[in-house]
Amino acid sequence: MIQDQAVLDFKIYPPESQGVGQFDGGRITEIKPIPFPHEGPALKNLGPLFYWAWAKAEGYGKIGLHPHQGFEIMSYALQGEIGHHDTLGNHSRVQAGGAQVMQTGSGVSHEEETIGDHTEFFQIWFDPDIRKTFENQPTYNEYINADFPSQAIDGVTLKTVIGENAPIHLVSDAIMKDISIDQDRHFQYKLDEKKILASVVISGKGILLDMQTGAKNYISRQDFALIHARQCGNISMQADPDSLLRLVTIEVPAQVDYPLYRNR
Numbered sequence: 686m687i688q689d690q691a692v693l694d695f696k697i698y699p700p701e702s703q704g705v706g707q708f709d710g711g712r713i714t715e716i717k718p719i720p721f722p723h724e725g726p727a728l729k730n731l732g733p734l735f736y737w738a739w740a741k742a743e744g745y746g747k748i749g750l751h752p753h754q755g756f757e758i759m760s761y762a763l764q765g766e767i768g769h770h771d772t773l774g775n776h777s778r779v780q781a782g783g784a785q786v787m788q789t790g791s792g793v794s795h796e797e798e799t800i801g802d803h804t805e806f807f808q809i810w811f812d813p814d815i816r817k818t819f820e821n822q823p824t825y826n827e828y829i830n831a832d833f834p835s836q837a838i839d840g841v842t843l844k845t846v847i848g849e850n851a852p853i854h855l856v857s858d859a860i861m862k863d864i865s866i867d868q869d870r871h872f873q874y875k876l877d878e879k880k881i882l883a884s885v886v887i888s889g890k891g892i893l894l895d896m897q898t899g900a901k902n903y904i905s906r907q908d909f910a911l912i913h914a915r916q917c918g919n920i921s922m923q924a925d926p927d928s929l930l931r932l933v934t935i936e937v938p939a940q941v942d943y944p945l946y947r948n949r
Contacts (some may be wrong), residue, residue, distance in 0.1 A: 692916040693876065693895050700907035706738065712746035713799060715739060718885050718909035722947055730913060732881055732937040733857040735947060736810035739885065739907070742799035750796045753789040755815040755946070757855050758808065760785045760797065761846065761933075763887060765804030771795035775825045782830025784846065786853055790821035807885070807933065811857035814943040818856065828852055833863075840870035846933075860936040866891065866924040873921050874934070876914040881939045884910040889930035894921040904932075913939060 704720025707713060719728060719737040735756065742765075750772075760767055761784045768778045769785045772794045779785055787793060799806075832852045835844040845851045847861035866872055866889075873896070876882050884893075890905035893912070896919040904910055912920065924930035 691895065691898050691900070692914065692918040693897065693920065694913040694915065695893065695895065695900070695902045696911045697893075697902055697904060698909040698911070703907075703909060704738075708748045709746045712744065713740055713742045713748065715741070716907060719883070728911065730881060730939045731883070731947070732939050732941055733812045733859065733945070734809075734881070734883055734935055734937045735812040735945075736808075737883070737885070737909075737935075738808045740799075740804075740806050740808060742804045744799075744802060746799040746804075748797040750794050752792060752794045753787065754792040755813070755818050756789050757811040757813055757818075757857055758787045758789060759811075759853070761807040761809065763805040763807065765802070765806075766800040767804060767806050768798040768800055769795060769825075769827070771825055773823060773825055777827045779827055779829060782833070782844075784828045784853065786826050786828070786855075788818070788821070788824045788856070790818055790823040793823035793825075795825075809935070811855055811859055812946050813856040814941075815946060816943070826853075840867035841865070841872045843872070847935075858938055858941070862934045864922065864932055864934060866922060866930040868924055868929055869926040871921050871923040873919055875917070875919050876912060876936065878914055878917045879939050880914050880936055882910075882912040882914075882920070882934055882936050884912075884932050884934045886910075887931040887933060889928040890925045891928065891930040892921075892923040892925075894923060896921050904930075
């Protein structure tokens, strides 16, 4: 039954409407589903989800030593291998499915590199209460793909990156899933009131179905979907009959009880 007021608000941003960037003379390029505030487009009500970039490189590339403070920053490897070095003395590499997490606290500098013929990774920044995190010592942790809980049911593989039973523990309130849906199959996601679900399509195409209204939102590779729940609602993520659909989702509260850096 179509309702007078949809409980879920869907917005789909194709890659051409997202931010862009590059490093190392163009060896590393980025599209940015959630760009820095000055880069546009302006996105509102993202809660503690501050920044999301999808970086790619053909061959070796390097992002030189640079500082961070306050933010919780995760690099999540999609293909290839990414390297990390920081002023805490950490040197590491993780391959596809692995993650590197910095809780930057009072401050740390690091550099990043792409290794191998083809590398893709997400870098995602979470915005905790900076008034408190500035007082903390910075930390670094790394995880391989096998560290994360994963289950396969009815053509859907669900990997929890942040959330219940996952090894990553952030101060920021967030749940992150890596979801693969076989051809012509679907996965139902319940989104609670006053929550945001941000999704990036890694591969394939499909539909995000608003199960309350029946409205269909078509998605394909590199699309960014932002769903705001005015009330609790259900989303059906459906793969195209000819395409396996893989997407990464991050759920956060639309509002938090501390000042956000984005709003300063």
